[in-house]
Amino acid sequence: MILVVKPQTPEDALHHLIKDIEATGLHTHLSRGEEVTIIGLIGDKTKIDLTAIESNPIVDKMIPVTESYKLANKKFHPQPTEFAVKDTKIGPDNITIMSGPCAVESEEQLLTIARAVKKEGATILRGGAYKPRTSPYSFQGLEEDGLRYMQTASKETGLATICEVTSAHAVASAFKYVDMLQVGARNMQNFELLKEVGKTGMPVLLKRGLCATIDEWLNAAEYIMSSGSSKVALCERGIRTYETSTRNTLDLSAVCVLKERTHLPVIVDPSHATGVRSFVEPLAKAAIACGADGLMIEVHNDPAHALSDGPQSLDFDLFASVMEGLKPYISLAGRTL
Template sequence: MIVVMKRGVSEQAIQRIAQRVEQLGLKAHIIYGTERTVIAAVGDKRNHERETLESFEEVEKVVPILAPYKVASKETKPEPTIIKVLDLVLGGGNVGVIAGPCSVESEQQILESAHKVKAAGAKGLRGGAFKPRTSPYAFQGMKEEGLKLLAAAREATGLAIVTEVMTPHHVELVAKYADILQIGARNMQNYHLLQAVGEIRKPVLLKRGPSATMEEFLLAAEYILDQGNQEVILCERGIRTFETHTRFTLPLATVPYLRERTHLPIVVDPSHGTGIASLVAPMCAASVAAGADGLIVEVHPDPQKAVSDGAQSLTPDAFVFAMEQSRKVAHALGMTM
């Protein structure tokens, strides 16, 4: 249920209603909107609870949430959520760009990457310190040393750091260094991990699983939101289909579909979505045209020497071109990039 508070009610009144929601055996999520405040009351719905809440003078109305995902639903919060981390802004007409190598490989590599993607217009730096790999013999990342190098790159450039966390017991460690915690596609339905990042008050970039439906994707986001972390970024990174001409199939209809159903910002990953460097720039522009709030792109100083995902990584010059093309589309649509 959504408890819609009357305009101008005091914070004390809001907290009193939220406490009453909890006393009824429901979980209260207070959402402060631009015009009014609502309280999402999540749990089993029973008519007497609705009637009880509607009896308070400060409450304008109580309405059911029809979507299975409650806090993520646009029914709960019609206004788009805007996430700001340092100079990176996602949502509200801003197209934020996160770029960098798949893996942190060395101090020189990550610092060079950071400086070059910033010069091209990126506001966030991606780079894996912990790397989930299909083969147990593949490079698994530099771990905490990689996190320290990412922090050094932020110190040198001011870019917001986005990096993946793989297990619940790594959450506090990664949060110590990162500005945005990434949940990879393989972990989209790792519910213990989702709950763990939900308890950390840092933004979370949630990647869609390669076989996940939209409802499963949004319910995964709901796990994070349900723990009280309201800063969730949805990332479309391609799904597995029968096609073999690209690494995955990148369904950009995801973007406007999600826009109709959730207030959360939506980012597209055309690097994983195609797996082919030459396709990344046009898919960046197409993602912006579809209404994406951001892009996350793999960029490496020398992709041929990358220890992972070199085939889909852009050179710094190719990234400059991709940014130029995407910026033209963004400006044509009245968005800032």
């Protein structure tokens, strides 16, 4: 349920109404726009006299919200969300570039890649320390050592850092070293993990599950937000279809749908979506045209010998070329790097 507040409502009257609502056990979410102020009601509506609320002199109208996700809902928060990750911002005015290796392999490797991606305009260094792999015999990541290398690279280059977490233990470790947590596609509906991630209050990147609907994805974001973190970005990374020409099928229409349904920033990962490095640039351009707020692009110093996802990783020269090719699209979209 949403309450639209009348213009020029005194602050004391507004806060008095919020206090009365919360006294019933409901939670409220106040959102102030340039022209409209709204109060979102979250919880069991049977506990409150909606008729009395609607008749309150400062309430202009009540709007029911049928979607199960509330905090992530654009109806609750009409303005696009922007938040900082260290010194970079994710939001509607710029295109945020997250780049780095799929897996952290060594300190030297990560530092080399961090310097290269920063030079071309990336502001967030991605790197996997915990790798949930299809095969139990594949490289599983360096875990806390990898996190330490991420911290070292951040201190040297000034880049913010993001790393995927796969368990409560990984969350506790990553909290000490990186600036943003990532929940991967395989864990999108690991609700206990989502709660642990939310409790940190850290910025979070939530990737779409392999076969998840957009509503399921937004409800997963709701788990994080209702647990304490309001700084959530959604990442479209391709979904599983019958097509075998690419690793997954990049659903760019999801960007458009999300822009209508949620205020949360949307990041697109063309690397994991396709699994083919030559497809990264055209789909990155298309993502910007669709309204994405950022891109996650895998970069490796030696893709042919990468321990994870080499075929989709760009080398330094190709990454530089892709970044140069994106600049006109970023400008046309009215964004900046």
